[in-house]
Amino acid sequence: MIPTDSVALDQFRAAVCAEPALEQRLGGIVEMMEFIGVVAAEAAARGITLDPIVVERTLSPDPLGLDRFRLEPITGDAMPGPAWLPAAIVEAPTGPAIDWFYLGASGLSGPFFEDSIRRGRSLPISRFIRHRTPLVTLPESVAAAGAVPDGLIFHLSRCGSTLVAQMLAALPGAVVVSEPQPFDWVLQYAHNATGQPIAQRLALIRAMAAVLGRHTIGGHGFVIKLDSWHTRALPLLAQAFPQTRWIFLYRDPLEIMASQFRQRGFQTIRGGIGQSVFGIDEAGLSEEEYCACLLERTCAPILDAINGPSGMLINYAELPGAVEHRILPHFGIALNPAARPALAEATARDAKAPYTTFAPDTDAKRREASAAVRAAVARYLDAPYRRLEMQRTGG
Template structure:
């Protein structure tokens, strides 16, 4: 039985058509029936319970080659044999979730991805990256956190023939390796980032452009990312600091926990600040890095207050996008939903957040962020006051 199942796994992994036939099943019973019929056709007789998806699948074998276009990387595994890129079958499902990792969780619940896996050694992943098959990256979105970045990613993703990646975990993992491991320093780290971007941006449905919303701490790795993708235009989104701190106090992002980001990344002092002060110092690190990065080519600062109109008025031309009437209509429709819950209509919350701000939040914002916010506002002023008039309402992140 074990040999028959193994042989069937290998046959399926070599046949993109069979992968499509099995990979689109959400119901385990339908998957099992299709799989048994396919195995019988191949002369491989599987027992009735031989294809019950296990709770957690183990990769069947390492491969030097990338899988077909319908597969995307979902994580980098740390194993005794070194890092491995773990892929999952997505088929032609569009990436419409607010965050890439939500799409990963859904894909991994499918029976196919519990029985069939593809893993690639990191060196093979880099060295065997194909020269085609990925939508070209047209723009990167950096941000301070809780400042409209999810809205921007959702709006860009509403455009036709577009891949919009929102904080993809595999790219974060690749960036951490490039920053922290000596064997991925320099050009090798840049090659890893380019390979991961190409893998995540695969044109599974003929997409012609890709946009990536990065994680908020990634602005601190700007030199490394910019060296890997030197010609890709980028924006940095920011918001009135008190509003962002109130959001963080409601629910802290992992980026505001120094132990959860690469060691030594934040300059937050040697004391033990309270949560308001700690978050403000971390966000000040983001702003300072953004201001340094804006001295390099291809960058643009965008104030949350100018969204969503700034996407048409400033971000689109900065990303060298030509928008037709249908594109503008799609952007307008996407701008009306709550970015974290696109089926809900967004209700502006900036007044409520300012009213909710505690004295500790206001003091931390004033001392750590006020001056930096003013500098970014001056940089963003080049966009022009008309940017916020193209659409009438902003959407939340």
């Protein structure tokens, strides 16, 4: 009896998952028609008849990742092989689940984790094979010896954190995960789920970090660049990773505010992170005051924790030299002298637009700061900035 199209597809997908060499071959194909031809040929070689038209139907484009909003079923309890990374936490009929995307050997090369997700989702293999696993099974799926971050990057936004992440990512063998959405989801869940035992919440944080760093090669460095609002989760992260060092990047607040009012980051928009994470009461606050208040509350957990040995303050003015001379030693990551040209090349590019040359704009930002921005900075941010500078310089 000839298997139905659905059964044949499932048979071949199972074969791909069981054969790393076959998965790697398919994962390296970018063009859809080439992919369809190889799938049909490889299936036939295994005694599976696949109609190319049926294969093509499974590859309907989803460039925006809209599939993650559908209540699709779980595909299995165990996480997929090492070529796959979590793309997002989604709702499934049985609870939160992880959607995975194919990374292969290409690495996390974009300025942000989301850039790599878009690249991975565009590959035919990510549309042909869908992995969706229960979030609750992740801790037991990750080996006890899973990757632990060497460093965590906290930041006040618009102060060089992307540059630092790109410089670290330029080091051969280093794994830098920049603002990964799945880690954000887990941190917010762990912070809010106070009814759950702390051990379970910490295990979930550790497991998500481990699977995001599963391409880490020992000794080369594994760093997570966090979102700016994750300073609120610093106590949880310190419990989850007691041996991991962290840095906090900040900048003259007038320059940060001027940058935000050139183009607002979504976290500074009313009704979002400010309320849900920091509990800001918006009533009576101007846009400038709301943004400055948010930045003030972002600083507060850092100021509470900076006296310990794990943290280090880095002012934007110290970059890029601080990466080699302060940040790498603090994270315990050795710098091979041969890698210095790669660091220098990363500093020459605009961190958020890698194909353009970096051009400093500090003076322009200070000139364009409005009177309302200056007043908000004076009210909310001058004092925290002075405290950060005193702690950093020992003054």
